[in-house]
Amino acid sequence: MLEHVVNGLVLGGTYALVAMGLTIQYGIARIMNLSFGDTIIAACFATWLMFTGLALSPILALVVLVPAGYALSLVVYRFIMKPLVDRAPDEGALEVDSILVTFGLLFVIQGVLLTLFGGGYTSYSYLNSPVNVLGTTVAANRLLALALSLAIGAALVVVLFRTRWGMTLRAVALAPQSAPLYGIDTNRAARTAFAIGGALACTGGVVLSMFQTFTATGGVVFTMKALIVVILGGKGSVPGAIVAGLLLGLVETFVAAYIDPGLTLAAVYTVFLALLLVRPNGLFGKA
Amino acid sequence: MSAELHLSHLHKRFGGLVAVRDVSFSLAPGEVVGLLGPNGSGKTTVMNMISGALPCDGGSVKVGTTDITRMKPHRVAKHGVARTFQLVRPLPTLTVGENVMLSLAFGKKRHWGREARDLAEEKLAFVGLEGRGGEQVGNLTYIDQKRMEMARALASEPDILLLDEWLAGLNPSELSIGIELVRHLQGQGITVLLVEHIMEAVRALCSRCIVMSAGEVIAEGPSAEVLARPAVIKAYLGDDHA
């Protein structure tokens, strides 16, 4: 029982982390990124490559991959997203365009991963020693994953809610039309937000790869779960994403443990639907 | 026969803010009544509650003897209530004629085919857009878009028409055209509720006015008399002018 709670929190922590990335991209840059999960998987493979090929620890991979994710996302934003942002007459048009383009991007990333690594399940063994927590044993890598998720998530919350820079980003999320009146460069905010999202996806990928197997075609499911967390938490709400992420991780772990591992996605969908019917704007969303 | 509109004890909250508090008034058949008040006084919220765009938190709206309080906008439209929007909202992928035909096809009587085309042309002619049904909406000037929106509202053959700042943003010569149009409506027996800031139009069109401030009705009566009341002047211009 307790073991499942810990495992659920570990998984949920990772979900919360990546969902924060997605919610920042959607809330501030107004881009619904369907290739988000494939970015996570790409980071998983990159970590695996560094670990097995160069014997670098995932912590070091984090130091390399997070800035790389940030930089690559900036490039993607500049060449793919920015032209769409410029041509969109309204927010709805941008939403549709970004959904379509990132859907294409999903197939590109997935295709590259399939070509490089094949379609099999991949994993590596890092810090796989059991640790005793409150009477149950948990793998050390899971605890490290949880600690990393919490630390990075908390750091992001502090930045968003306690710094001037974070306030700028939140202002753009709340009032994209009026933010420029206060001297805020919304283009720059959108670009930064998209890049932070990409960096968080990479963080999530590194963390996830430490304790889960992954496959080149698994991105869709991660995007799906991250999206569900975003919706459940309320669009653009960071605290909402954290609570909903943890909730989803717990639900999944318990369904896998007590009902059947094959039904986790069905369970996730059921939670999603049930909550949508009761609270169409999410747990922390405004009417 | 034109139905009349009854509002009783209408109430609306947005979070902690009470936008509309205990608003009651009635319109007699064929009457043109002004709904006035400074920005943020709750006029548009009242309009939205009548048309079904916003659910009411309390009170009731009746058309004749029918209670429409909990109805969705498409059902309210079928009970003879049509509206225009504060910012003109044309449907860009439809032609001017199709914009009007939409209300004919889904309004009270559900016209279609040749009959609907003829009626659409008739409505367009009424607002001064004769023979322009085939044009793209994007090519219309501002006043013509407003005319088209009026034709679209009239095409659902309403008994009650809600005009939300329909005259705003027009230049003086367009304004007199607009006022004439609304006056024509009165001749057709349509009951009109007019949210308006342009006093010239209110004086010209409305026999009666209702004034709101901070979500409440503060005055009601014949236009000239109501507009001269100190409370109304205070609500609009502040204490110094009272």
Add this chain to the structure above:
Amino acid sequence: MKTPLAFALAAVVLAALAAAPLFIPDYWTGVLLGMTGYVALATAWALFSGPTRYVSLATVAFFGVGAYTVAVLNEVLPYPLVLLCAGGIGAAMALVVGLSTLRLAGVYFVIFTFGLAELVRQTVSWWEVNVTYTMGRYVFLPFEGRHIYWQLLALAAVTLLISWAIGRSRLGLALKAIGDDETVAAHAGINVTRIKLMLFVISATLITLVGAIQAPRWTYIEPSIVFNPTVSFMTLIMALLGGAMRLWGPLVGAVPLFLLFEWLSVSFPDHFSIILGLLFILIVFVMPQGVLAKLEDLRGRGKP
């Protein structure tokens, strides 16, 4: 063109297409079959997603359900009843998905459909493994390629006919209005949710039938074969390329793209999905409204 003349022309083309398998080699009948399948899929997809702009990413969820229904029932029921069941299951599924998401903003619908195929695939796999103890099924129906082709041709023609009829009816006008501005549409007297739901169910049922009719092509069916996400992707890209707002748009997109994909998948089997993705991004960039609109645009600019 006058309507009776257009119908006569369409009937002639249809007859010629139907006669084709009697004169061409089997390989080309197979190509025609695949192409007709995608014409039906793209047209059915555009029926709902074109005018409303609710991008459905769930094509293969319905397509797969259709194929799988045939796989399960083909030895139990006579074929016409199997098709009827498939259509019914597709419609019921669309009703559930639509009822739960179409009242809400468009983005919820997109997100829900995005994962729907994966959800159905996993659920069907789970059911087969844990409840029926079978993984993979055989379809034994006495159909050759051309029989399937003829059925698909009929379905594609019906789909185009439905699309044409809706485009001329008040329903078509309502759909366009909903795509432009739901609030205005509702105030004009349109029951927005009901119309969206109705169209989604029609579109999904047609898609399910495409899957059901194509099922005998595989002989052996398992969830990972019939729930292949590439189907959703290709349908979307074809409809967009041709122009999802027009009657002939999806067809105009489906024919060249199907031939291109056929060639690509033979020539570059390993890089197929990369090329597909890049092509898709390019199409969204260059022709957001589709080829037909682009052509009209160019013709319009050519005039003084």
